[in-house]
Amino acid sequence: MDRPEISLEFAPDLHVFVPAARRAGSSTVRTDGSSSLGHVVESLGVPLTEVGTLLVDGRPTGPGHVPADREQISVLGVARPQRLPGPARFLLDVHLGTLARRLRLLGVDAAYENLDIGDPALAARSAAEQRVMLSRDRGLLRRREIWAGAYVYSHRPDEQLKDVLSRFAPPLAPWTRCTACNGGLRAADKESLHDRLHDGTQRSFDVYAQCEDCGQVYWRGAHHAHLEAIVAEALRDQLRPVGPAVERPR
Structure with a gap:
């Protein structure tokens, strides 16, 4: 079976992590069909600590989502100030x-x-x-x-x-x-x-x-x-x- 092909776009504040070829609008990525979206994003150079929201076809999702063929993925940066689950230590x-x-x-x-x-x-x-x-x-x-x-x-x-x-x-x-x-x-x-x-x-x-x-x-x-x-x-x-x-x- 063919590997899924997704369209991936990174927010400008994440461009420092990705190759120049992926900084201008959407680019296509072929996945193995089993890896999570979080794994795909990190494999392209972006630590998940720097990711605020993941959108799949415009809908928020988590890093555990397994991308399907032809999905449109938007990777957004962390909103500031960032909320923490505990004191800022x-x-x-x-x-x-x-x-x-x-x-x-x-x-x-x-x-x-x-x-x-x-x-x-x-x-x-x-x-x-x-x-x-x-x-x-x-x-x-x-x-x-x-x-x-x-x-x-x-x-x-x-x-x-x-x-x-x-x-x-x-x-x-x-x-x-x-x-x-x-x-x-x-x-x-x-x-x-x-x-x-x-x-x-x-x-x-x-x-x-x-x-x-x-x-x-x-x-x-x-x-x-x-x-x-x-x-x-x-x-x-x-x-x-x-x-x-x-x-x-x-």
């Missing part, structure tokens, strides 16, 4: 350390693996802790065991942060998390930190915070103005309405 792979620190600066729960522990271990942690897996590794995002995932579209930390905040709109609580370990911060007095501060720091600063988990001490040092600018921009962006489509960095 994230897990970032070894390549996203700067993004992890900036999310923590904003008070977002962002676990980070600073060692390459492998895709199976990352996916297992995402599932066990119910964290959104953030990565630029499409293979990792295709693993079925991850709780939820999202592709990070840019190499640049500024654009990465904007993208993640736009997509998930997590509640922001700046200056409440340790950027080193993700633990919570508490106010600390200078006297209690005497043995941990250089004399010059003690003379120059009076306001301190300390991580409740790792003990890291924070004060408003030379880099504070840069960090304040990151926080201020994120808070401004949070107040702006999200339109029907968000331009993603290429």
Whole structure:
């Protein structure tokens, strides 16, 4: 029996994943007659984490649908902000350390693996802790065991942060998390930190915070103005309405 031939069209925001030949309107695809639509879409390069709605002849369907001959398939991107089945908690792979620190600066729960522990271990942690897996590794995002995932579209930390905040709109609580370990911060007095501060720091600063988990001490040092600018921009962006489509960095 002939293999089914379907017509497949990807939304523009998914074109970054597909070959150039499939970016202009519909293109035909022959399937094996038994693979799910989700499998077909991923085989063409698009992680299902980036798919919002699948339409078959104009009707919504799930990734488990087995395409039939001559069906017209539309693959749409994720609507923003994306709703999650639980709190906005994230897990970032070894390549996203700067993004992890900036999310923590904003008070977002962002676990980070600073060692390459492998895709199976990352996916297992995402599932066990119910964290959104953030990565630029499409293979990792295709693993079925991850709780939820999202592709990070840019190499640049500024654009990465904007993208993640736009997509998930997590509640922001700046200056409440340790950027080193993700633990919570508490106010600390200078006297209690005497043995941990250089004399010059003690003379120059009076306001301190300390991580409740790792003990890291924070004060408003030379880099504070840069960090304040990151926080201020994120808070401004949070107040702006999200339109029907968000331009993603290429």
